[in-house]
Structures are given as structure tokens and as C-alpha cells.
Amino acid sequence: MEKQYDQLYDNYKILQAKTDDLENRGRRCNIRILHVKEGLESGNPTTCVANLLTEILGGPGGLQSPPTLDRAHRTGPANGGRPRSFLARFHYFQEKEQVLRLAREKGRLEFQGGQVMIFPDFSAGLSKRRAEFIEVKKLLWGKEGVRYGLVYPARLRVSFQGRRTCSTPRRL
Known part of the structure; x- marks a missing residue:
């Protein structure tokens, strides 16, 4: 029975690693944007996020036009405290990488008097490992x-x- 348990546990670990890998591959074109005030999207979050990225990362050497986004939305329930984060899915992986590179190069990102943060989107398990x-x-x-x-x-x-x-x- 112990031998069978060990074999099942090994298979479980392999399947868990595969599932985590698949989830992260599915999130490859996603970014998370933190600290954007609630209500800014006014019914069209995809256009709002594209324009927001152009505004904070635009200019010489930055984004020249809004990136092509498949979709964007706020995550989680509104709790009345901190604003919910945006999750945006890019149509083109290269545009996502450009946005992350520009955000790193620019350092502190300002939007409407507050700091905005941009991160790649990872699964909960991988985020925990990175933390x-x-x-x-x-x-x-x-x-x-x-x-x-x-x-x-x-x-x-x-x-x-x-x-x-x-x-x-x-x-x-």
C-alpha cells in the first residue's frame, strides 16, 4: 500500500506541475495593473486600459498608439477600500513585453496623482513561490x-x- 501511495503521490506532483505550467502559459499575454481608481472605465474597460497605458507609457521612445487588447476587466469583488486591479489580455505578446519593458524603464508610473503599478499575471501558486x-x-x-x-x-x-x-x- 505504501508503494502504491508513493507512486500516486509522484503522479499527483507531476500532474500538479503540468496544470500550473498550462495555467501560466494561458496567462502569458496578461498583465495586472494596480492602483487605478474605481469608476474610471465607465462601461468600457478595454478601451480605458488601452488609453491608460498610452497615457502613462507614451511619449518619445514609448507607446505611440494604444496597444491591441483582446479584453480587460477588474478582478475580484469591490470591497470599498483599495481599488480592484485591472487584468488586461494583449492580442500580441510583443506588445505586452514592450509595455512591461517601458514600465520597468520608466520606474515610477503616475496617473491622476497616484502611483500605478504594472506586473505580469501569474497563477496563484507561482505568485506564492515568487513571493x-x-x-x-x-x-x-x-x-x-x-x-x-x-x-x-x-x-x-x-x-x-x-x-x-x-x-x-x-x-x-
Whole structure:
């Protein structure tokens, strides 16, 4: 019975990894936009998000026209506190990558007097794995000569004095 349990558990882990991979591949063309005031979309969130991205990332060297979005919507129930995030699906993967690159290069993104944040959309499981690096990233923030970033799916890449290392989170 123990042997059968071990075999079933191994199969379960393989199927869970495949499911997570499929979910993240399905989200490949999605981004999340945080801290956009509620009610701004006035019935057409897709057009609203396309115009918002053009406004905050436009200009010389930025977006010249609104990106082609398949759809966009707010996520989760309204709770009266923080505004719900936008989830936007791009028609073209290259446009999504351009938006993420421009957002990184620009740094702080301002819209209507507040800060807006743009992130790739990942599954809950992968987001949890990536969040395991938060404490390490806080320690590395602002250190001179240290560069770091997360590599897909959940690996921390650190560069110090030209040497580069990658690490995965430890499992307890």
C-alpha cells in the first residue's frame, strides 16, 4: 500500500506541475495593473486600459498608439477600500513585453496623482513561490554594486561585481 501511495503521490506532483505550467502559459499575454481608481472605465474597460497605458507609457521612445487588447476587466469583488486591479489580455505578446519593458524603464508610473503599478499575471501558486524572495529582495534593495531580479518561473538572479548567481527558494 505504501508503494502504491508513493507512486500516486509522484503522479499527483507531476500532474500538479503540468496544470500550473498550462495555467501560466494561458496567462502569458496578461498583465495586472494596480492602483487605478474605481469608476474610471465607465462601461468600457478595454478601451480605458488601452488609453491608460498610452497615457502613462507614451511619449518619445514609448507607446505611440494604444496597444491591441483582446479584453480587460477588474478582478475580484469591490470591497470599498483599495481599488480592484485591472487584468488586461494583449492580442500580441510583443506588445505586452514592450509595455512591461517601458514600465520597468520608466520606474515610477503616475496617473491622476497616484502611483500605478504594472506586473505580469501569474497563477496563484507561482505568485506564492515568487513571493518567497521578498525578504531577500528587501535586504538587497539599495546595496551598491548589487543587481537582482526574478527569472521565470521563480529563481532569483543576483549580480555582484560582474558575477551572476541564481537561486531557487528553499522548501521547508
